[in-house]
Amino acid sequence: MSWKQTKDAPFFVGYLNAVPKPLVTFVGVFALCFVAGLGLAALALSSTQNDPGNGSYQWGNRYENVGILELRPYPVLRVPSDSETPARTYMLTGNGKRGAFDQAETNQDTSVTLRGVPVKRGDLTMIQVGRVEPVEGEVSGFTPAEPVSLGRWKLAGEICDGKCYAGAMRPGRGLAHKACADLCLTGGIPPVFVSAGPVENRNFFLMADKDGNLLGDEIKPLLALFIEVEGEVEQLDDLMVFKVDLATARILK
Amino acid sequence: MSVQYTPVIWNRNKMFYDAVLLIAIALYLYVFIRVAPGFEDVTKPIDGAILRMRAFGSCAFLMLTIILCIGPLARLDRRFLPLLYNRRHFGVMTAGIAAVHANYVLGWYFSFSPTDKYVALLSSNTSYGQLLGFPFESFGIAALLILFVLAATSHDFWLSFLGAPIWKALHMFIYAAYAFVVLHVALGALQGPADPIFTSVVAASVILVSGLHFATGRMEARRERGNETAKASLQQEGWLVAGEVDDIDDDCAKVVTLSDDERVAIFKYEGKLSAITNACAHQNGPLGEGKVLWGCITCPWHGYQYNLADGRAPEPFTEKISTYRLKLIGSTILLDPNALPPGTHVEPVEIGAAA
Numbered sequence: 001m002s003w004k005q006t007k008d009a010p011f012f013v014g015y016l017n018a019v020p021k022p023l024v025t026f027v028g029v030f031a032l033c034f035v036a037g038l039g040l041a042a043l044a045l046s047s048t049q050n051d052p053g054n055g056s057y058q059w060g061n062r063y064e065n066v067g068i069l070e071l072r073p074y075p076v077l078r079v080p081s082d083s084e085t086p087a088r089t090y091m092l093t094g095n096g097k098r099g100a101f102d103q104a105e106t107n108q109d110t111s112v113t114l115r116g117v118p119v120k121r122g123d124l125t126m127i128q129v130g131r132v133e134p135v136e137g138e139v140s141g142f143t144p145a146e147p148v149s150l151g152r153w154k155l156a157g158e159i160c161d162g163k164c165y166a167g168a169m170r171p172g173r174g175l176a177h178k179a180c181a182d183l184c185l186t187g188g189i190p191p192v193f194v195s196a197g198p199v200e201n202r203n204f205f206l207m208a209d210k211d212g213n214l215l216g217d218e219i220k221p222l223l224a225l226f227i228e229v230e231g232e233v234e235q236l237d238d239l240m241v242f243k244v245d246l247a248t249a250r251i252l253k
Numbered sequence: 254m255s256v257q258y259t260p261v262i263w264n265r266n267k268m269f270y271d272a273v274l275l276i277a278i279a280l281y282l283y284v285f286i287r288v289a290p291g292f293e294d295v296t297k298p299i300d301g302a303i304l305r306m307r308a309f310g311s312c313a314f315l316m317l318t319i320i321l322c323i324g325p326l327a328r329l330d331r332r333f334l335p336l337l338y339n340r341r342h343f344g345v346m347t348a349g350i351a352a353v354h355a356n357y358v359l360g361w362y363f364s365f366s367p368t369d370k371y372v373a374l375l376s377s378n379t380s381y382g383q384l385l386g387f388p389f390e391s392f393g394i395a396a397l398l399i400l401f402v403l404a405a406t407s408h409d410f411w412l413s414f415l416g417a418p419i420w421k422a423l424h425m426f427i428y429a430a431y432a433f434v435v436l437h438v439a440l441g442a443l444q445g446p447a448d449p450i451f452t453s454v455v456a457a458s459v460i461l462v463s464g465l466h467f468a469t470g471r472m473e474a475r476r477e478r479g480n481e482t483a484k485a486s487l488q489q490e491g492w493l494v495a496g497e498v499d500d501i502d503d504d505c506a507k508v509v510t511l512s513d514d515e516r517v518a519i520f521k522y523e524g525k526l527s528a529i530t531n532a533c534a535h536q537n538g539p540l541g542e543g544k545v546l547w548g549c550i551t552c553p554w555h556g557y558q559y560n561l562a563d564g565r566a567p568e569p570f571t572e573k574i575s576t577y578r579l580k581l582i583g584s585t586i587l588l589d590p591n592a593l594p595p596g597t598h599v600e601p602v603e604i605g606a607a608a
Contacts (some may be wrong), residue, residue, distance in 0.1 A: 006502045039280045042282070042283075045450060046289030049295070049448070096365030097365050178386060180363070182378050187367060221382075
């Protein structure tokens with residue numbers, strides 16, 4: 001059973017340039033298989049990656065509009081209806097992993113001209129705020145509508161940071177992205193609940209706590225996981241707000 | 254073998270080894286980053302930084318998997334020994350590729366924030382109490398630190414400075430690094446949307462590494478039983494029966510196991526017999542699986558050489574290993590199991606002169 005070295009077996013000594021012929025052939029074939037194997041592995045692994053979706057910055061479609069800045073509880077811009085579109089509410093974010101609280105608190109409940117870059121994924125739009133300038137006088141005849149309650153819902157889905165999920169990163173969700181999402185929320189970017197099932201045909205919800213206040217560290221253990229949670233859903237123009245009762249949250253997987 | 258420390262003593266085999274490695278790595282990264290995205294079925298392309306961090310991360314994982322397969326492969330089939338010869342370069346390159354992966358992660362997921370990226374890395378996800386959502390980055394950091402330490406101490410200076418037993422023990426942490434990498438992947442990337450190819454590659458890698466080590470362990474155990482001639486044999490006034498002269502090929506050795514950590518290699522050459530410890534002074538390589546070249550025992554791992562009669566490396570080298578006394582009764586070899594101090598001269602036993 002015991003292995004033993006034999007006189008005729010090829011013997012490799014690394015610092016000798018003369019390598020026995022059978023070993024040259026063997027190592028040559030192995031080297032080819034090694035190189036080809038890694039190339040094929042790269043092709044297989046890279047070409048089958050999951051679709052990160054259609055979210056992206058809309059650099060070619062800069063945003064500029066007049067509206068009223070509110071905190072609900074995260075910064076939003078309320079835009080009056082016009083002849084073509086009904087009133088809208090846009091979630092706002094700052095540059096990088098920063099929120100837009102400074103601009104919103106400085107100009108809270110006042111009319112402003114807001115310039116920025118939309119980050120858009122389907123019907124989820126978030127505006128990365130560039131410049132905010134107060135408008136002289138009120139926006140004529142515009143009083144933002146109060147939120148409309150759509151009742152209490154139990155939704156299953158994932159808590160994401162709204163900016164990365166909207167397209168600032170592709171992909172911008174999942175556990176591999178959890179630490180980034182955590183950092184974004186800490187920086188003031190609004191959390192978004194991405195529901196597996198729609199409410200009024202909408203799957204994205206700006207989140208607040210059950211009393212409508214900002215969410216704190218209590219959502220961190222739930223971040224980026226597939227969870228089930230109950231809460232009240234409100235409609236703010238075209239934006240859905242999910243006031244979650246975290247006591248009911250349950251990790252599904 | 255060297256009488257002075259130089260960064261790398263290049264030779265043709267090392268250059269070939271490194272060239273194949275560099276070509277394979279470059280091809281992997283090029284295909285992953287440049288070619289394969291053309292075949293992806295995606296609405297919009299994956300971010301360049303994320304694509305690159307995946308390319309470098311998966312490359313490092315596969316490289317580490319292959320590194321860990323080389324050892325058992327070389328035990329199972331000696332033709333793989335040339336892969337072992339320059340494995341430390343493989344390891345250093347793996348550490349470099351893993352560092353690039355980490356740099357992309359830091360520069361993407363942990364940047365663009367008011368929080369310093371290194372602080373963010375350690376503080377942004379602290380859900381250590383849960384399995385799903387566990388900060389898998391910590392496993393990656395641990396693995397990277399181990400790879401850095403192993404890469405930094407891979408040079409023979411450290412082997413000589415620390416001594417072979419400590420150096421070997423330190424470098425066994427490569428297994429801890431692999432375990433951390435597997436956990437890093439399992440609790441991170443594998444928790445994303447279902448990706449059967451990636452899951453299969455990771456599972457196959459883990460099964461391959463574990464399976465090869467298991468198979469090698471079984472083979473070594475069987476071989477050990479075969480080598481235990483001396484332990485099980487009759488003793489004659491303190492001498493152990495080590496086997497028959499005809500069991501050994503010319504310029505080759507027979508390995509005799511005295512205990513779990515003591516093996517003796519008995520070499521037959523030029524009509525003589527000499528016995529030395531089976532462990533090379535360099536990296537504990539199995540000298541008994543080497544051959545006699547130019548009158549010296551030559552280690553099968555890195556070619557370290559020793560004189561047969563005294564276990565000393567030929568001048569100007571300074572390594573030395575333990576020798577043992579032998580005697581012949583007819584064609585039966587008897588071994589004195591007491592190791593002599595490294596470098597002790599023992600007169601070789603003449604085969605023709607046996608009683």
